[in-house]
Amino acid sequence: MKGFFKKISLFLLLLFFAVQAKAQFEGLSISPEAKISLITCSSGDDLYAVFGHSAVRVQDPSLGMDVIFNYGTFDFNEPNFYLKFARGKLNYKLSAAHFQDFVYSYAQDNRSVFEQELNLTPEQKQKYWLFLTNNYLPANRFYLYDFFFDNCATRIRDGLEATFPDQIKYNLDYLDKNYSFRNLIDLYLPPQPWGDFGIDLALGARIDREATPYEYMFLPDYLSEGFENATITQNGQAVQLTGKQVPVFVQEPPTEQPFSLFTxxxxxxxxxxxxxxxxxxxxxxxxxxxxxxxxxxxxxxxxxxxxxxxxxxxxxxxxxxxxxxxxxxxxxxxxxxxxxxxxxxxxxxxxxxxxxxxxxxxxxxxxxxxxxxxxxxxxxxxxxxxxxxxxxxxxxxxxxxxxxx
Structure with missing residues (x-):
């Protein structure tokens, strides 16, 4: 019960800061010193969090702004929330909040947060900033979530590609391990034997086809790895899209789970x-x-x-x-x-x-x-x-x- 109230309070905190951030973006341009980064969060203890999370950080010291754009949120007040969730008709949305509050919420859940700065020119930063803020408009922020093909990770990948068409190239041949979508999610499920069981009962043969290395990036860890091994065109030259992950918060080592017969x-x-x-x-x-x-x-x-x-x-x-x-x-x-x-x-x-x-x-x-x-x-x-x-x-x-x- 204590953990439940903690999650509710953190959700309300992020919701408050998301409302405050709304008015800050209207007609706002970022400076050349601004930094845009891919944020990757590690697995959590709950089934919904076990696959990790992706978001985009925009930090501009000259404007005193440090905001996180997060495609993994939804509105509990939406009519028929639970029915829509069960039927696959629930809209997720792009939200925005102060970055430090975002990190605080993950630190409270003992989940690591890593950052990879995008190697963009000032013009490219401004262009992607305009994409994000346009995506954040009330008319554009909602989307129909699909775990494998339209989620918090793929939205970032697809948004960057839409902003810079034909300019981003991935070197993903080393990822070709003949994994199916089921194989990929199974990599994260050993700590969740009942979640694994439920997923294998509920999900059909469509997720047993072999995924392409590009499709691996529906998982945040593979999105981070894909960006690290990608290039973007600048002035006719291909340059590295990101560097390696830099830790923002590192989780404490989790306690070892005792062996259980209840599997x-x-x-x-x-x-x-x-x-x-x-x-x-x-x-x-x-x-x-x-x-x-x-x-x-x-x-x-x-x-x-x-x-x-x-x-x-x-x-x-x-x-x-x-x-x-x-x-x-x-x-x-x-x-x-x-x-x-x-x-x-x-x-x-x-x-x-x-x-x-x-x-x-x-x-x-x-x-x-x-x-x-x-x-x-x-x-x-x-x-x-x-x-x-x-x-x-x-x-x-x-x-x-x-x-x-």
Missing amino acids: PTILCWILFIVAAVVTFLNFKKGSRSRTFDFILFFAAGLLGIVMLLLWFATDHQATAYNFNLLWAIPTHVVVAFLLGKKVLPTWVRKYMAITGLVTGILTISWWLIPQEPHAAFIPLGLTLFLRAEYIAWFEKKKELVTAKA
Whole structure:
């Protein structure tokens, strides 16, 4: 609770300074001594902060100005905020605040802040300043956020390229590691096992295509690296766009996280062991655990409904073509209620046999599908396969006994 109030107070502080900064830009030109820099912030503890952050600093000592332009903010007062966020229709915006307050907020969260000054001529600085301040106008500051293709990092890259068309060249061949978008975000997710699990469940095959080195720059760290290995044309000559990172604030070493058994993969393996024991006992007793089956298949079906809604009821491009729907089948929600009954209709037995077989085949041959699964899917798929096929076998056996009688 203390951390929550700290984040709210820092947000309100930055909001206050953003309002104060608004009137400062009207008709303002920066001096030749002004400095414009790329700011890169390190990962945070929360899932939304784990990928880092990018912003632009404009510092002009002659004007007494030191302001940060930040594309990673949104308005909590926007109507239907949470519904728009869930549906991928939430507008993010470019905000401006005093740089020291920006750094203070990241220092409070123990997140490092690094700076790379852009190597621009006075004329280029003024031109990019005009781009930023024009982008900051109320009519221009809002944009429809996309995590992979239109975010706080790509907005800076694309804005600089729009200001200086065909003048910026990247040397990114060394970054070509055949990473997919999923591989790239997985680099940041070891401290967030449940976040990793949720992302792999929710995001479909679109993020499993190989990303180009240029596309790596949707991540702040790769944007910083890309700028360091880029050139900009000045007077017909290509010069280095930025230098190396200079620390503004360096975080204290994070405390080592203790090993935890409470991870999706371990818990799913425990679930499989429980399912195997339940199935063995059912087999020995000639029975079926209806409550266990109801909970298992209802949960799988509920997950499937969420995935289906993320695919078809939202504007999130990354949630489309989600092959997890081959095991998290939405119709399981309806069938789960029938599984709670003592006598099952014949069609339910056939349904379980078919869906169980599909899940089993999927579990052992996922590599044939263009979507990388989470490691927890293996025990999860085995659990669903085992119980589905046991239900089908048990009900078939009951039918044969009844027919003989």
